[in-house]
Amino acid sequence: MNETLEAMAQAIFRDWFVDFGPVRRKLEGATDPISIMGALTPDPARAAELAVLFPDTLGEDGLPVGWSYRSIGDLVDITGGSTPSTADEHLWQPAEHRWVTPKDLSNMSDLALFETGRRISSAGLSKITSGLLPAGTVLLSSRAPIGYLAIAQAPVAINQGFIALKPTGDLGGPYLYLWCKANMEAILANANGSTFQEISKKNFRPITSAVPDDGAICRAFGKIAEPMFARIVSAADENRTLAETRDYLLPRLMSGEVRVYSNPA
Numbered sequence: 001m002n003e004t005l006e007a008m009a010q011a012i013f014r015d016w017f018v019d020f021g022p023v024r025r026k027l028e029g030a031t032d033p034i035s036i037m038g039a040l041t042p043d044p045a046r047a048a049e050l051a052v053l054f055p056d057t058l059g060e061d062g063l064p065v066g067w068s069y070r071s072i073g074d075l076v077d078i079t080g081g082s083t084p085s086t087a088d089e090h091l092w093q094p095a096e097h098r099w100v101t102p103k104d105l106s107n108m109s110d111l112a113l114f115e116t117g118r119r120i121s122s123a124g125l126s127k128i129t130s131g132l133l134p135a136g137t138v139l140l141s142s143r144a145p146i147g148y149l150a151i152a153q154a155p156v157a158i159n160q161g162f163i164a165l166k167p168t169g170d171l172g173g174p175y176l177y178l179w180c181k182a183n184m185e186a187i188l189a190n191a192n193g194s195t196f197q198e199i200s201k202k203n204f205r206p207i208t209s210a211v212p213d214d215g216a217i218c219r220a221f222g223k224i225a226e227p228m229f230a231r232i233v234s235a236a237d238e239n240r241t242l243a244e245t246r247d248y249l250l251p252r253l254m255s256g257e258v259r260v261y262s263n264p265a
Contacts, residue, residue, distance in 0.1 A: 002110050002232045009225045012040065013178040016221060017210060022054040023064045040224075053217050067212050072183075073205025076176060077166040079133070080142070080201055081158030084124035091124035097132060098156040099124075102141040105148035110236035111177060111229075113139065113150040120157060128157050130164065138165040138176040143198035146191055149180055153233060163204050170215035174225035183207060 015021035015038055022036050030036045033047035036054070041047050055065040063069070072078065081100075084091035098116040105113065125132060132155045139156075140163045141148035151173045158164055165176045180187070186207050191199040212218065251257075 002235050005228045005232050006111065009174060009228045010178055010181060012224060013175070013221070014182060016217065017179075018182055020054075020058070020064050020210075022051060023056070023058060026051075026054065026056050027058070050220055053220060063210050064212070066214065067210050069208040070211045071206045071208050072165070072179070075211065076168055076171055078201055078205055079130040079164050079166070081130050081160055081162055081164070082128050083159045084120055084127040090121065091127060092118075092120055094121055095119035096121055097125050098154060099159065100139060100152070100156050100162065101159045102144060102148055102161045105139070105141060105150050108148075108150060110232060111149065111151050112153050112233040112236040113156070114153050114237065116156065125157055130158065132157055133164055133166065136167050136173040138167070138173055138180065139163075140165070140180050140187075142200070142204070143193070144196050146188060146197055146199055147184060149177060151177055151229070151233075153237075163199065163201055170218045170222075172222045172226060174229045175218060175221060177229075178225070179209065183209060 021038055025036050025038065033044060033051040034042065036051040037047045040050070055067075057065050059065050059067075086092070095118070097120050099118050099120045100113065100116050101118070104116050120128075133152060135152055135154050137152045137156070139148075139150045139152060139158065140146075141161055142163045143161055165180070167173045167176060171179075187199055187204065188197075190203040190207060191197040192203070
């Protein structure tokens with residue numbers, strides 16, 4: 001279900017912000033709002049609200065009228081992290097704050113990051129200039145390898161292996177997550193390095209994409225995508241709880257510490 005929901009959100013993102021589907025369908029003669037929106041919603045009133053947000057024509061630059069290419073660094077706050085000295089135990093104990101490394105994302109099957117392998121102390125947190133990033137921040141691994149993606153479900157600090165994108169009022173976590181997915185080729189093309197490929201914040205910030213000058217379309221996308229992502233997060237959390245219960249019970253069942261009794265009735 002999570003794979004399907006993410007694929008649906010990604011398809012809508014690509015249709016709106018990459019292929020300009022609603023605008024192109026208007027140019028092809030579509031007048032029915034449901035058709036203009038590619039049958040996104042069967043509700044005529046809702047489809048009409050969405051269809052009117054998109055212009056009727058493309059400009060000479062190939063973009064919908066009223067849209068422009070803008071760098072991601074101009075749209076959201078982008079930051080990185082660091083690793084406090086591991087030789088100083090004071091920076092790690094007591095273990096208070098989640099601290100993420102790309103390894104935490106390597107075995108994830110969903111986009112929701114709930115927990116981290118290590119935590120740092122408040123003293124350690126003070127050594128990381130980006131501090132504690134809010135829940136909803138999109139995390140992109142920037143090296144070894146490039147391209148792991150997750151959305152933090154709790155405040156986190158990050159190490160130097162990430163580029164973090166903080167959501168804004170118009171561009172929420174789902175938009176930024178899907179933006180990274182849609183622009184992964186450009187991200188990889190801007191990477192460099194002799195030992196291993198890395199995308200620096202300096203090279204990441206100038207990556208451009210088509211964005212409507214009016215934030216109404218981005219906000220409308222958020223209203224559609226955020227419930228989808230909320231369902232993904234809910235299911236991922238349920239899976240996590242079930243896995244923890246399994247890992248707790250299975251060894252005890254096999255050792256005989258816990259027994260299963262059937263009801264004779």
